[in-house]
Amino acid sequence: MFFVGPMRQHLDGHKSLSEHVQVKTVDTPSTVYIPLFTGGKDAIPCVNVGDHVYVGTKLGQKEVPFIVPVFSSVSGTVKAIEKHPHVGLKPVDHVVIENDGKYEEKAPLAPLSMDASDEALLERMKEAGIIGCGGAGFPAYVKYSAKGITDLIINAVECEPYLTADYNMLETTMDDFVAGVSLMYRLSHAQVAHVCIKESHPEMIEKLTKAFANVNGVEVHPVPDVYPMGWERVLIREVKHVEYNKLPAEVGCIVSNATTAIAFANAVLRGMPITQKMITVSGDAIDTPCNVIARVGTPFKDVIDTAGHIIGDEVMMCAGGPMMGRTQVSDQVCVVPETNGITLLKPRHDVEVACLRCGRCSDHCPSGLQPVRINTARKANDIDTLMKLEPMRCIECGLCTYVCPSKIAVTEGIRAAKRIVMLRGKK
Ligand code: SF4
Ligand code: SF4
Known part of the structure; x- marks a missing residue:
């Protein structure tokens, strides 16, 4: 017999702080900073200082190891390409754009219909820079190029404490979610698509069940409210009872975040890349936790100021949730397509003692x-x-x-x- 531990834990999610609170919109500042950096690699710029750009103009592209383009989130003028603080902690090159406040859109891609071919859908994923929006930032087209997929798993679990941005996206853009999942399901050639959501959300389970009632092959799959249920290895273990070595495709699975499906629907139906994000600003060091909508390239300071006021002089700030998020040292870092939360916590001054070897x-x-x-x-x-x-x-x-x-x-x-x-x- 082989004994294993619980390997997961129910955490106090603190979700009620922001879950049903009115969503705010950030007033985009006069200057935005779009990083020429994605998936740990630099992107090559394709605009010059002085160029006019629109919402949706391609600013650059990362070529290795996978192609990921970068787009403008505002209309205005490119003022500089220079180093700026980044959520990855090292300063990287950013395209600095003077925002003209008009938000003139020019979709970089022509809209496609729901019955577009597999080739067209896969190309759209690549050209629109659709990445894993759950925080991983991995290019989606690479996953969907895999063959022999039997199960598509849509991750709407959002297991990180404090974060409710995905939940709010489902509330506000259910039609796009259904369209995105349907497109991904067809593209994956899976036998079944599992939309995974925590069993502690009965009201959302009901909404999803209703929304997918007429979509053959898509099942709503409630999962336990434990951490890290949203990690793909744990999710596949829960849904399929199998383990893989390096990649989910080894066991016939693709896992995509719910908001990635929404972004894909937007790219297919409107030809638009990810230019803005729903972001949870929460924690015990902000007076009014809530979700905000902010354009990519907006400094965290503006996002936090829209949400409320910081409590205290000493605060720990994470890009993402408190468990897997990255601690930040500057509020000048900017929103990137992967940003889903900013957690602000009062510092804990725990006294560390010797290891008890408790295991x-x-x-x-x-x-x-x-x-x-x-x-x-x-x-x-x-x-x-x-x-x-x-x-x-x-x-x-x-x-x-x-x-x-x-x-x-x-x-x-x-x-x-x-x-x-x-x-x-x-x-
Ligand atoms: S942080 Fe790493 S080592 Fe620690 S529990 Fe998580 S996966 Fe395991
Ligand atoms: S006391 Fe030691 S063995 Fe126990 S959890 Fe901490 S590091 Fe692990």
Whole structure:
């Protein structure tokens, strides 16, 4: 018999802070900064300083390892191409655009019909720069190029605490969601599409069931309210009861975020790329948590100021949720197509004590790792053991830190171990 731990945890989601609160719209500032950077790589600009651009004008394109174009979210004039703070933490080149306030749109692509061919749909995914909107930012066309797919899994789980942007997108753009899922289902050639939503949302389950009632092959699939249920490995385990090695396609699955389906519908039916995002601004350090709509390239400061007021002088800010989000040191970083939340938290001054060897971090790791052993090997500089413990499989879900009774920043240690392994791989 093989015993495993729970590998997941019910967390207090704090979703009610923003879930049913009126959505606000950010007044886009006079200057926006669109990063020429996506999926960890630089994009090559295709505009020059002085050029006039429209909402939807292509500004540049990343070529390797996969093609991802970058688009303007406003109309106006390109003022500069220069380094600016980025959510990835390192400053990168941004196209700086003086916003003329007119928001003149020029769709870069012609609309397609719902019965467009597979080739046309796949090309549209690529040309419109449709990426995983759940935070991963992986180009969707690469996933949908896979053959032998049996199950399409649409991830509407949104398991990160505080975040409710996906839920609000479903509330406000259900028609596009149904169109996007239907198109993705046809393109994937899957036998069935599972729309996964937490079982703690009975009202949304009912709405989705009604919305997909006449769409053959699409099933609404309630899943447990645990973290990290929204991670694709956990979701596939839940829906299909199988494990894969590197990619979901190995077991015939594609997993796409619900908001990626909405973005795809917009790209197909209107020819428009992702130029604005629904973003949850929440946490215990903002007085009025809510969802806001902001254009790509808007500095976080403007997004936060639209939502409410920061409480206190010392605040921890994450791009994304508190578990998998990335801590930011500047509110000048800007909204990117992957942005789904800004979490503002009062700092916790936990006192770390010695490891109790309780094994809770290993029991809960959804990647099946042994975080405590990885950290011990890292501290001892025992590289051979470290390599065997495979820290690169860590998805940085933060659960090992969350469950640690000694208040050890276990996830930070695993991140450091990953850097060591990456450097070793480059030698
Ligand atoms: S952060 Fe990494 S090591 Fe820690 S529980 Fe999550 S996947 Fe496992
Ligand atoms: S959960 Fe914390 S105390 Fe327990 S083994 Fe892991 S690091 Fe040590």
